[in-house]
Amino acid sequence: MIRIKKIAFENYRQYKNISVSFDDNSEHNLHILRAKNGTGKTTFLNGILWCLYEHEHYLNDKDKALPIANSTAVENTEEKNSIRVRVNLLLEDETNNIEFERTQIFTVSASPLSGKKNAYPGSSTLKVTITPKDKPENTKVSEDDLEVQSLVKQYFDEAIYDYYFFDGENLKNYFSQGKSEKIKSSIFNISQVTLLENAARHARSMSEEKSRKSAKIKGDNGNLYDEVSQLASDIDRLEKENKKIDEELPELKKKVADADAALEGYAPIRMNIERRKVLDGEYRATKSGYDDFKDKKRVFIRKYLTLLNYYPRVKNTLEIIHQKQKDGKLPPSIDKKQVCEILENHVKNCPVCNAEIDENAITHLQSVLNELDVSSATSNYLMEIKSSLEEIVSECESFPDERDKLIQEEKYYVDELAKKELELQQISAFLTAYSNADGESIDVKKIEAERESNRQKITSKEQRKLLNERDIKDYKKEKEQKEGEIKKQEGKRDNKALLNRQVTILRRLSSSFDLVQKGIMDDLKDDIQKETWNRFESMIWKRNTFGSLSINDSYEITVLNKAGNEMTGSLSATEYMALAYSFTLAIHEASGKNCPLVVDSPLGRVSDENRENMARELLEVSKEKQIIMLFTPDEYSEDVSKVYDGTIASIRDISLSSDESEVERVGE
Amino acid sequence: MSISNKIDSRIDNLNETDEFKALMRNILNVEDEGVYRFKEKYETYVNEYINASLQEDQKND
Numbered sequence A: 001m002i003r004i005k006k007i008a009f010e011n012y013r014q015y016k017n018i019s020v021s022f023d024d025n026s027e028h029n030l031h032i033l034r035a036k037n038g039t040g041k042t043t044f045l046n047g048i049l050w051c052l053y054e055h056e057h058y059l060n061d062k063d064k065a066l067p068i069a070n071s072t073a074v075e076n077t078e079e080k081n082s083i084r085v086r087v088n089l090l091l092e093d094e095t096n097n098i099e100f101e102r103t104q105i106f107t108v109s110a111s112p113l114s115g116k117k118n119a120y121p122g123s124s125t126l127k128v129t130i131t132p133k134d135k136p137e138n139t140k141v142s143e144d145d146l147e148v149q150s151l152v153k154q155y156f157d158e159a160i161y162d163y164y165f166f167d168g169e170n171l172k173n174y175f176s177q178g179k180s181e182k183i184k185s186s187i188f189n190i191s192q193v194t195l196l197e198n199a200a201r202h203a204r205s206m207s208e209e210k211s212r213k214s215a216k217i218k219g220d221n222g223n224l225y226d227e228v229s230q231l232a233s234d235i236d237r238l239e240k241e242n243k244k245i246d247e248e249l250p251e252l253k254k255k256v257a258d259a260d261a262a263l264e265g266y267a268p269i270r271m272n273i274e275r276r277k278v279l280d281g282e283y284r285a286t287k288s289g290y291d292d293f294k295d296k297k298r299v300f301i302r303k304y305l306t307l308l309n310y311y312p313r314v315k316n317t318l319e320i321i322h323q324k325q326k327d328g329k330l331p332p333s334i335d336k337k338q339v340c341e342i343l344e345n346h347v348k349n350c351p352v353c354n355a356e357i358d359e360n361a362i363t364h365l366q367s368v369l370n371e372l373d374v375s376s377a378t379s380n381y382l383m384e385i386k387s388s389l390e391e392i393v394s395e396c397e398s399f400p401d402e403r404d405k406l407i408q409e410e411k412y413y414v415d416e417l418a419k420k421e422l423e424l425q426q427i428s429a430f431l432t433a434y435s436n437a438d439g440e441s442i443d444v445k446k447i448e449a450e451r452e453s454n455r456q457k458i459t460s461k462e463q464r465k466l467l468n469e470r471d472i473k474d475y476k477k478e479k480e481q482k483e484g485e486i487k488k489q490e491g492k493r494d495n496k497a498l499l500n501r502q503v504t505i506l507r508r509l510s511s512s513f514d515l516v517q518k519g520i521m522d523d524l525k526d527d528i529q530k531e532t533w534n535r536f537e538s539m540i541w542k543r544n545t546f547g548s549l550s551i552n553d554s555y556e557i558t559v560l561n562k563a564g565n566e567m568t569g570s571l572s573a574t575e576y577m578a579l580a581y582s583f584t585l586a587i588h589e590a591s592g593k594n595c596p597l598v599v600d601s602p603l604g605r606v607s608d609e610n611r612e613n614m615a616r617e618l619l620e621v622s623k624e625k626q627i628i629m630l631f632t633p634d635e636y637s638e639d640v641s642k643v644y645d646g647t648i649a650s651i652r653d654i655s656l657s658s659d660e661s662e663v664e665r666v667g668e
Numbered sequence B: 001m002s003i004s005n006k007i008d009s010r011i012d013n014l015n016e017t018d019e020f021k022a023l024m025r026n027i028l029n030v031e032d033e034g035v036y037r038f039k040e041k042y043e044t045y046v047n048e049y050i051n052a053s054l055q056e057d058q059k060n061d
Helices: A041-053 A071-075 A145-156 A158-163 A177-190 A193-216 A222-264 A267-326 A336-344 A359-371 A376-397 A399-432 A444-539 A573-591 A608-621 A638-644 B003-012 B018-033 B038-060
Strands: A003-012 A015-021 A028-034 A082-092 A096-110 A117-132 A140-142 A165-167 A546-551 A557-561 A597-600 A627-631 A648-656 A663-667
Touching: A003 A041, A015 A041, A015 A663, A028 A608, A041 A082, A041 A096, A041 A145, A041 A158, A041 A165, A041 A597, A041 A627, A071 A117, A096 A145, A117 A145, A140 A145, A145 A158, A158 A165, A158 A177, A158 A573, A165 A573, A177 A193, A177 A444, A177 A573, A193 A444, A193 B018, A193 B038, A222 A267, A222 A444, A267 A376, A267 A399, A336 A359, A376 A399, A399 A444, A444 A546, A444 A573, A444 A608, A444 B003, A444 B018, A444 B038, A557 A573, A573 A597, A573 A608, A608 A627, A608 A638, B003 B018, B018 B038
Parallel strands: A028 A627, A028 A648, A165 A597, A597 A627
Antiparallel strands: A003 A015, A003 A082, A082 A096, A096 A117, A117 A140, A546 A557, A648 A663
């Protein structure tokens, strides 16, 4: 149970210097303060509200009200001096003493015309001191705005202040439309539903974030796998084809060699065959030379593609260097850094010739320094790259000659090969058309035709093999690249898989927290509904009128009669008050914090026949909850005193001083 | 019943595994502590849950 132990006022309106304690010395935690109208009953309630919230919610008209600072204190204070206004609210729960103390300093000044003194407010501060009962040395003092507001919210959320500090004369506010939303939000705060809501919201936002990240990662390597598989299959096919060619070539070559041997043995054509042998050798040598030439040509093209690309810039840089050399700026004849050091360190003798550095020398060195616009480091660097640049330019300029040489060389190979090929074709044509004399064992025509066919097969297969080898090399390179890409993608894909799993779990968490939150809110609403009905039923004397009560999701209350018809709008003032009490106590119960209830005019609107009933019900409640009631003497009627006198913790009267300027006493 | 107990009981009654319910409670503790960098803590607990689930799956295979 949380209870108010003491309230102390200093210069707060008519409470100039009053302290009221609420001892825990009875079975019933019910305390009564009696005061005539205008004595300071509502001010007492406003004092607590001002202390906690800096607002006096029960002030009728703030703009037309007297200032907070006590008027006698203001009158008695010298001009330009200050007055401290302070309300100290001391609470206790099972483990701590909790002290809320609001202080505001007012500066007094007098009107130049009337001489009347006024108090001008400075800013107010709230200090919260929490002292553990078992370890007072661990007292914690908070003055930070956010921290103290959060502590106030934990005990008496301002959104529903009137459910802790109840005004019996203001019943119409208890069930207004705006109120129900505040109740709902406050129930959210006090019931830890915000914890579930935050968990659901955070899980949802993280799942969305991770889902976006995952979508950005390409997860499908399907095409790459297909491509690698296709390349592997192509390489395999080509390698098998080459293997087959390698198996077939020796046989074909043997057939050609056999044909040559047979033809060579036939005297009439021997010279042709021998010539062809020579030509074949020469053709192969030329062809081999031409292949080497082709490699050289490729190197040449690659080299000049790069050089000619840089040529204009390289030439330009070289011209700048040449111009600087021409102007005597390169190479630097003087070390700029060394000249600077001589001048800065006032060196007496020249480090080169050891001559004395006099005033004239210094003037000369300064003029030399002004003329040097390139530092030694830059100069040295330019000189270093100059020869390389010259080499590049020289190579570029020799490009036309080199190119012409290559064209000539290629022409030679092409012509030579064509010439030899033509002669070989002529020999073959001759032999193919050759007619033997009848009865000769050799058929030159046939042998040559077969030889030519086999030779063409060999050439074709060798060409095919070369092309295959080139393709195999290219395919292997491409396959290697794609495999590297797959490896990279697989790393990303693993990450994508993890992200997707996280998204699934976070979504599940979010929806589960939503479910729990909805359940808790439903539970709380049901608890409040049930508790409100139980209390309402016990406070009302009518037993055959009210049937039930319901609270909707927006925390709006509906009272139904036995027949199930709504009758909220037909409630009497007494019934309305009973409903307000019931709802208030139910909210206290649901909040899980058993906070005190301070009530102004607790039975003011309750008709006679119900007073005793309601007074008894509140007495019963005070066994488990502290209740402080502020009565007018009329309101504290015989019916009520019959229930409370001798039973409750304390009954005290609030009395004003004889000049009615301040509360003089709160006592029995 | 206190609200903490009500939350606990609601979680218990969810149609989820004990491991998932433990994950929910860990996440609620993160919120209760008011951890500023909650994402790191969420991620740690979610990853722990995923790894434990994967190991369980492998064991069952």
